Amino acid sequence: MTTTAATPGTPASAAPPLLSAQDLHVAFPGRRGAPRARAVDGVDLDIRPGEIVALVGESGCGKTTLARALLGLVPPTGGRVTFAGGPLAYSSRALKAYRRRVQLVLQDPSGSLNPRHTVYDAVAEGLRIHDYGGDERAAVGQALARAGLRPPERFFLRYPHELSGGQRQRVVIAGALVLEPELIVADEPVASLDASVRGEILALLLRLRTELGLSALVVTHDLGLAWNIADRVAVMYLGRIVETGAVEQVLTAPRHPYTQALLSVLPEAPGDPVVLTGEPPDPSRVPSGCRFHARCQVLASGEAARAGVAEDCRTRDLGILSGAGGAQVACHWARARASAPAEKTSAPTEREAEPRE
The missing domain is CATH 3.40.50.300 (P-loop containing nucleotide triphosphate hydrolases)
Known part of the structure; x- marks a missing residue:
């Protein structure tokens, strides 16, 4: 870029x-008694x-x-x-x-x-x-x-x-x-x-x-x-911020699978684009656990299971990220990887982009 x-x-x-x-x-308010969006x-x-x-x-x-x-x-x-x-x-x-x-x-x-x-x-x-x-x-x-x-x-x-x-x-x-x-x-x-x-x-x-x-x-x-x-x-995904940080850090080394998918479709991105399955969930029916898990390529590929967090992805909410300026991510898999830096996984390598001029 x-x-x-x-x-x-x-x-x-x-x-x-x-x-x-x-x-x-x-x-x-939802229509005709439907849950609030x-x-x-x-x-x-x-x-x-x-x-x-x-x-x-x-x-x-x-x-x-x-x-x-x-x-x-x-x-x-x-x-x-x-x-x-x-x-x-x-x-x-x-x-x-x-x-x-x-x-x-x-x-x-x-x-x-x-x-x-x-x-x-x-x-x-x-x-x-x-x-x-x-x-x-x-x-x-x-x-x-x-x-x-x-x-x-x-x-x-x-x-x-x-x-x-x-x-x-x-x-x-x-x-x-x-x-x-x-x-x-x-x-x-x-x-x-x-x-x-x-x-x-x-x-x-x-x-x-x-x-x-x-x-x-x-x-x-x-x-x-x-x-x-x-x-x-x-x-932002489905009403909540899922990753935040300095622009160079987030866009050159994205940690959340959703951010990785967004970046993968840019013309200069290496590798094949990540095609997310399905549509974003209805905001009146936000899923349990990680709100991205139904479309997550990491969960679908088995990487989350190999990291031991697949059940957390489906059932445990990650909470709200702080508004402060430090790098933060709302992803069980990304946090598991960060807590075990010496482990080698077959996860997709983090996107490398050219330095910002």
């Missing part, structure tokens, strides 16, 4: 979290000042619901969210103040922008909602310039249909930046863009972190994006 414009720096691991989820749960089923996650965390996983694993809960758009059914050391309150006034400091960047700029509003109005909307008392024109121009649209005055009176896809995404980012937030949550920020533009937007996010000290949670199914932009990665 190759980086975009620059390699992200590493924030001080000792810094207290800016945003934190603690034992977070979000469940939705546990979209987020116990998550601890910390994001520190100046840190970029990538939240990765397949569609339906709960990534977007977790992001919405962190933004206060979905109230949790259990656990709590804290920001800058204080619990998130859900009154209208508290959420309005919170959203000035934490902004959302959506994946589809065409759907995010009102086609009847000019670029100026789109970016100024946040200032007007929050009763900005300064020079609105200067603030809009500064936000557009920071987002890479220069000279900004040239874009003030344009409409979204007059812009390219990359320019529209920069307008969305400018709309988030205009309030000078401390953290942005970017939900698949480059998924709808051409490959030629993706690198530019990722380089922009890295530059904003360097220049403004901005923190970010980047929600994505693209492990290549996580490699290029993140300091730390959290892999």
Whole structure:
């Protein structure tokens, strides 16, 4: 894999979290008396000042619901969210103040922008909602310039249909930046863009972190994006984080079979891709034991049985991983291997990737 414009720096691991989820749960009522769907089923996650965390996983694993809960758009059914050391309150006034400091960047700029509003109005909307008392024109121009649209005055009176896809995404980012937030949550920020533009937007996010000290949670199914932009990665499956750690550590030496399967399908991955059987379980009927065991290639191959953990995989829950920055994995087999490093197994070798530039 190759980086975009620059390699992200590493924030001080000792810094207290800016945003934190603690034992977070979000469940939705089932239809006609069906069990509640546990979209987020116990998550601890910390994001520190100046840190970029990538939240990765397949569609339906709960990534977007977790992001919405962190933004206060979905109230949790259990656990709590804290920001800058204080619990998130859900009154209208508290959420309005919170959203000035934490902004959302959506994946589809065409759907995010009102086609009847000019670029100026789109970016100024946040200032007007929050009763900005300064020079609105200067603030809009500064936000557009920071987002890479220069000279900004040239874009003030344009409409979204007059812009390219990359320019529209920069307008969305400018709309988030205009309030000078401390953290942005970017939900698949480059998924709808051409490959030629993706690198530019990722380089922009890295530059904003360097220049403004901005923190970010980047929600994505693209492990290549996580490699290029993140300091730390959290892999999510069926409502829970199953592996987390520094991006180089997780993506070059994945320990959880699910992470290994995700990485195996990348074009540059060595060996044959791992094809998972079946569909992810219904979140209203989360299986006992490891929630991945029904699709796990290690359990199916007999490796877990040879390591003596097959029954644990099927029956014993692994609990919630800590939100701290150290490497962690929710896998009986991976933990058994770690506790017996001298033993040789016939397990698949850990994926080797080229060094991060």
